[in-house]
Amino acid sequence: MSAATTATLLGMLLVHLAGDFLLQPRRWVDSRQQHKARSASLYLHAGLHGVLILLVLLLAGASTVFAATGALVVAASHWLIDLGKSHLDPGKLHWFLLDQALHLLILLGLWLVWVDGTAPLTAALAWFTHPDTLGLLLTYLLVTRPMSLAIALALRPWSQDVVDPGTLVAAGARIGILERLLVLTLVLQDELAAVGFLLTAKSVLRYGDLRERKDRKLTEYVLLGTLLSISLTLVLGLLARSLFWGG
Structure with a gap:
């Protein structure tokens, strides 16, 4: 795949993002939601995307x-x-993601027709099915929900002694997943110092909150969960880097 064809794909994606997020006034969105097919803004927005793709x-x-x-x-x-x-709830994340996925599939299909070949798909499939890629995907998957459940089970003996009503529902689990994804990426990039910085930053953020509550059990519970999460991710990341990331 040449640099020119790659640049074309990137250009198509660039103008799509510009057209959807930079060049679409809020009043266009409101008009579309209110008037549906009768909205002139809907036609203007679609026409703008057509013009941008034409130029690219x-x-x-x-x-x-x-x-x-x-x-x-x-x-x-x-x-x-x-x-x-426009007939769906605009506040739902899954509809937003589906909308963007459909737009991107159209652009990808158009680009594949333009390059007149299946070489990009063949190359992408070869990369995706490579053992190293599959191993890395497996590693990233493991540090999400599976590890959250494992940590929750490991901490269950102490969870009954801890009451923390001042937190968002399921926020801790989601923060833990994002934290482990970031730590895993840093480990794979051999940025262990950054992992230490991340752990320090989290400790500073949590210290004031825990100190104000003066709940030693909660402090120990949070510390135990954090260290367990980071330790498991470090071990898994180092193993993955050795096996799939070229050491």
């Missing part, structure tokens, strides 16, 4: 016919997808 394809050297056809496909699909989204 022309700059990439595509023929006028192909660029115009691609622009029409993008504009029409964007109109249809956003029309469907």
Whole structure:
């Protein structure tokens, strides 16, 4: 895959993000949600995406016919997808992710037609099915929900002695998952000093809160959970780096 074809794909993604998040006024979104297919803003937004894609394809050297056809496909699909989204709850994350995924699939399909070959898909499939890639994906998966459950079970003997009503529901588990993903990435990049900095920063943030509550059991429980989470992730990360990351 040449640098030119890669640049074209990146350009298409760039103008999509610009059109959806930088060049779309809030009043367009409100109009679409209120008036649905009768909203002029919906047509303006779809047309803007078509024009942006047209410019990218022309700059990439595509023929006028192909660029115009691609622009029409993008504009029409964007109109249809956003029309469907206008009938859904805009405050739900899964609808937002589905909306963006559909737009990106359209762009990817158009790009694959333009490069006229399956080489990018073949290369992506070869990378995805490589043992090292699968091993890394397995490692990242392990530090999410599976490790959360393992830590919860390990701490169960002490959980009955701890009452912490001042926290968000399930926030601790989600923070732990994000923390382990970050630690794992740092370990794979051989940035162990940054792991120490992260642990120190978390300790500082939690220290004031725990000190004000003067709850020694809660302090010990949080410390135990944090050290267990970090330790397991460090061991798993070092093992993964040795096996899949080239040592």
